[in-house]
Amino acid sequence: xxxxxxxxxxxxxxxxxxxxxxxxxxxxxxxxxxxxxxxxxxxxxxxxxxxxxxxxxxxxxxxxxxxxxxxxxxxxxxxxxxxxxxxxxxxxxxxxxxxxxxxxxxxxxxxxxxxxxxxxxxxxxxxxxxxxxxxxxxxxxxxxxxxxxxxxxxxxxxxxxxxxxxxxxxxxxxxxxxxxxxxxxxxxxxxxxxxxxxxxxxxxxxxxxxxxxxxxxxxxxxxxxxxxxxxxxxxxxxxxxxxxxxxxxxxxxxxxxxxxxxxxxxxxxxxx
Amino acid sequence: xxxxxxxxxxxxxxxxxxxxxxxxxxxxxxxxxxxxxxxxxxxxxxxxxxxxxxxxxxxxxxxxxxxxxxxxxxxxxxxxxxxxxxxxxxxxxxxxxxxxxxxxxxxxxxxxxxxxxxxxxxxxxxxxxxxxxxxxxxxxxxxxxxxxxxxxxxxxxxxxxxxxxxx
Numbered sequence: 001x002x003x004x005x006x007x008x009x010x011x012x013x014x015x016x017x018x019x020x021x022x023x024x025x026x027x028x029x030x031x032x033x034x035x036x037x038x039x040x041x042x043x044x045x046x047x048x049x050x051x052x053x054x055x056x057x058x059x060x061x062x063x064x065x066x067x068x069x070x071x072x073x074x075x076x077x078x079x080x081x082x083x084x085x086x087x088x089x090x091x092x093x094x095x096x097x098x099x100x101x102x103x104x105x106x107x108x109x110x111x112x113x114x115x116x117x118x119x120x121x122x123x124x125x126x127x128x129x130x131x132x133x134x135x136x137x138x139x140x141x142x143x144x145x146x147x148x149x150x151x152x153x154x155x156x157x158x159x160x161x162x163x164x165x166x167x168x169x170x171x172x173x174x175x176x177x178x179x180x181x182x183x184x185x186x187x188x189x190x191x192x193x194x195x196x197x198x199x200x201x202x203x204x205x206x207x208x209x210x211x212x213x214x215x216x217x218x219x220x221x222x223x224x225x226x227x228x229x230x231x232x233x234x235x236x237x238x239x240x241x242x243x244x245x246x247x248x249x250x251x252x253x254x255x256x257x258x259x260x261x262x263x264x265x266x267x268x269x270x271x272x
Numbered sequence: 273x274x275x276x277x278x279x280x281x282x283x284x285x286x287x288x289x290x291x292x293x294x295x296x297x298x299x300x301x302x303x304x305x306x307x308x309x310x311x312x313x314x315x316x317x318x319x320x321x322x323x324x325x326x327x328x329x330x331x332x333x334x335x336x337x338x339x340x341x342x343x344x345x346x347x348x349x350x351x352x353x354x355x356x357x358x359x360x361x362x363x364x365x366x367x368x369x370x371x372x373x374x375x376x377x378x379x380x381x382x383x384x385x386x387x388x389x390x391x392x393x394x395x396x397x398x399x400x401x402x403x404x405x406x407x408x409x410x411x412x413x414x415x416x417x418x419x420x421x422x423x424x425x426x427x428x429x430x431x432x433x434x435x436x437x438x439x
Contacts, residue, residue, distance in 0.1 A: 013320050013354070020328045020350045027332075027343030028403065035341060038406035 106221045109133055109258040111141070114158065118251045121188050123163040125149050129258060130157045139260040140219045145247040146226050147171050147213065148256050159258070165191060165250055173226055174214040175205060175242070181214045184226065184244065191251035192227075199232060199240030207231045211244050218267045221259050281436055285310060286330065293338035301413075302420040303400065307334065307345065308352050308392040309429035312359075313375055313436045320357055327353035341404075348400035352392050363388040376437040377430065389429045390422065397421045 029039045111129040129135050131154045141148040141161055149163040162169050165186045173184035173196060180203060182196040199205065209229045215222025230243040261267075289307060298304055311327055318326070331346030363384050364375070377385045397418045405414055 013324075016321050017324060017350065017354050020324055021347060024328065024331070024343040024347035024350065027335075028341055028347060029343075031342040032406075034406045034408065035344075035403065038408075041407070 105261065105263070107134065107260045107262060109135060109260065111135075111159075111256050111258050113254055113256060116163065116251075116253070118163075118165060118191055121167055123165040124152075125161045125163045127159050127161065127256060127258065128157070130155045130159050132156050133258075134260060135159045135258050136260055136264075138219060138264060139258050140221075141256050142221065142224055142259050143248055143253065143256055144224075146250075147220060147224060148250065148253060150219065151258065163250060164194065171220055171226070172214040172217045173244075174212050175209050175229060177212065177223075179209070180205070181216060182242070184211065192246045192249040194227065194244050194246060196229075196242040196244055197239065199242050201234070201238075201240045203232075203240070205229055205232045205242050218261055218264045278436060282310065282313075285432060285435070286333065290334055290337045293334060298424065299420070301417045302424050303397065303417070304421075304428060305396070305400075305425055306429045306432045307331070307349055308396045308425075309389055309432050310436075311349065311352050311356055312389065312392055313433060314356075316360065316374060320354060323353040323356060324350050344400065344403055347403050348396050351399055352396050355395060356392065359388050359391050374437065375433075377433045378438075382430070385433065386426065386430060389433070390426050393422045393426050393429060394418070397425070 025039060028035045030036070109129055111127040111133075113125060114128050115124075115126040117123040117125075125141065125148065127135075127141065135151060135154050137151055137154055139151040139159075141151065147164055149161045149166070150169050151159050151161045153160045164171070165188075167186065167188065169185065171184045172181060174181045175196070180199070182198055184194055184196050187193065187195045196211065207228075207230050211226045211229060213220045213222055213224040213226065225247055227244040227246040230245055232240055232242050235241045285306070289305065289310075292304060296304060307330065310330070311323070314323060314326065327349040328346045331344075331349040332342070335342045335345045360375070364380050375385075401414050401417045401421070405417075409417070
């Protein structure tokens, strides 16, 4: 009993001591600028240490939450790695097919434009590669960003072709990677503008879709980007037409590639 | 009669301390104060809480009437009042309180009394110099100031003790 009373008295004494010292410090704080700064600095140091300790404790108890977030990210990364592994396997399988002796579908010959007409509705193109270089009649002339035209006649060193800016040239094109296939041809207006014809009227073709070569052709290689759609319009009240802005301006070309399909004659014979 | 004399002399000594604080500047490194011995000489029957409250009021009074900073003397004197009981028990034994006696230099001898005074003065000046310097002085400067102040003030404190209780 006496011991408990002694502890109680000790606590009261300590509390009063702290109270008096605190009161003295408060008076000192307000009575002198130097002591004011000193006490403020001390107080800020203590507060900073307290905040740091509280943050450390909070960080310790939030580890579980952080672990859950990391586990989630780990799972996402695992899925991504699996996806890339599958892609790698697919690429390896394709490489095996290539090395199995299957011939490529097209041969490519680089060429330079020697002359090109752009002022009529039946424009032409002459390139500096002929039969010696392996160019044949019916080959197509392309760039990495579009179709330029079609080889019409071949000399030893030069070839004459019909430009895409020619009403007689039509390219099988596809809207998007797996969309509608339609004939693409020049509308005779600008050197960077063509149209897709015979679009079903019930289809809504949004502007901004990329147009590619379809691959359903013995002349044009598949998946060459041509341009982007600019919207659908109605012609003669019955035909849907999609305006396409080409990626390359045909009037400003200099270097092209001749794509030659070695199996073209076989395909033509089979289709007769 | 002895009690009245003690009170009168105590009040006069407080007034003298206020005058000293206002007009006596020994050195930048030495402070003269006999307030610790005034706390030491207070009646032994006073408990610690009363002693601390009295020390706080005494420090406030001295600061208020001197050119010093308000709160500085209270800050240094309250720890002296808190530790006074320990020093008395350690130096003079527990029987002092039970016999209802009072402290005096002649009764307990110079060595013990001087050591008790020295301890309380050291405690007082450590807190006083630490708070007064406010972090502007280096450690060795503070230590020198404490040392010199204790060396100057302890003999004065012993003299004041003989005035307070001459028997």
